[in-house]
Amino acid sequence: MLAETIAAIRPADPVALAEARAHQDRLTKPRGSLGVLEEVAVRLAGAAGVSPPPLPQPAALAIFAADHGVHARGVSPWPQEVTVQMVANFLAGGAVANAFAAQTGASVTVVDVGVAADLPDATGLVGKKVAYGTADMTEGPAMSADEVLHALEAGIVVARDLIAGGARCLITGDMGIANTTASAALVAVFTGKDPAGVTGRGTGVDDETYERKVEVVREALRVNALPGTGLPGTGLPGAGLPGTGAPGEALRALAAVGGLEHAAIAGFILAGAAARVPVILDGVIAGAAALAAAALAPDSIDHCVAGHRSVEPGHAAALDHLGLRPLVDLELRLGEGTGGLLAHPMVCAAVRVMHEVATFDSAGVTEKPV
Ligand SMILES: O=C(O)c1ccc[n+]([C@@H]2O[C@H](COP(=O)([O-])O)[C@@H](O)[C@H]2O)c1
Ligand SMILES: Cc1cc2nc[nH]c2cc1C
Helix, strand or coil, rough: HHHHHHCCCCCCCHHHHHHHHHHHHHHCCCCCCCHHHHHHHHHHHHHHHHCCCCCCCEEEEEEEEEEHHHHHHHHCCCHHHHHHHHHHHHHCCCCHHHHHHHHHHHHHCCCHHHHECCCCCCCCCCCCCCCCCCCCCCCCCCHHHHHHHHHHHHHHHHHHHHHHHCCCCEEEECCCHHHHHHHHHHHHHHHCHHHHCCCCCCCCCCHHHHHHHHHHHHHHHHCCCCCCCCCCCCCCCCCCCCCHHHHHHHHHHHHHHCCCCHHHHHHHHHHHHCCCCEEECCCCCHHHHHHHHHHHHHHHHHHHCCCCCCCHHHHHHHHHCCCCCCCECCCCCCCCHHHHHHHHHHHHHHHHHHHHEEEEEHHCCCCCCC
């Protein structure tokens, strides 16, 4: 399923990109006056392969929940049970993600891809549990080859189902206590940056815990023989995993220091891209997952929009590496998809301009003399 999804991904269509740019310049506004929003609309045209692109609505948020063995190393101030408790909160409609989703009219799908507890029978939960959390990445790979593939496929299936149900925009969401540590490790591996520059305070750790967190990330890279010199191109063998060269290395890195939700989000991104449905990325967890998706299928990023920039330093590093510009920068550090949800109305507005704004010709407005 992963290979088939990757094979279906096409890069941005150059004709649609050119048509969208030309169309922007005919609309009744000074050229370039919508700034980054013009780029967003053009990007979506390239991704869809048609100009103007379809309106990116209805939107569907998927929150992938999972736990992390590295939590045992004291990298988060919160107990692991908060993951399962927040899953219940999402299902009850009580989280910030639910409020923001209601604001932009997005559906909310909650997916258990690896929570370290059995969830009470709750209506609406999508059960795709691959494992009861990952193993501690400072003792060896966080996931087996099978686990990482199953988690990727879980994300693919969720995206396909949402699209089959009518979604025309996907928004990534995550929940997993300690997942900013795994995110930092992934960002370090894929960007080649030093762990100290890409590790943040997550839910809010004190100085002492922060120092430990950086050391834990270093240890995980060392134990898993991931030198952090950037991927693809580290020359690491993708032992036991399908694919040779860069994709095999990416899968090995994802299995070694990623989380089940990172893998699922990577699959979700790939499946959105394969179906030419735009994906709005949330914070550092999505950024880390997008680095893995990019290593597996570089063209998948043409179908992504960076919803926001989180406070986590690894997020900016990931976005820089991917060449993505975040739309919202409000010092958020919540996750759940909240930053992606806030950006959704902006992405819709950018595309709506292409459909509804009059041209200089049609409105009889005089163009600026050349
Ligand atoms: O999205 C972000 O950039 C982000 C930044 C900091 C924290 N989080 C959320 O907080 C949790 C992880 O934080 P921590 O400190 O336990 O690693 C997890 O549930 C994430 O959704 C998310
Ligand atoms: C309360 C709480 C809510 C969250 N939502 C996403 N990550 C979270 C972490 C905590 C601790």
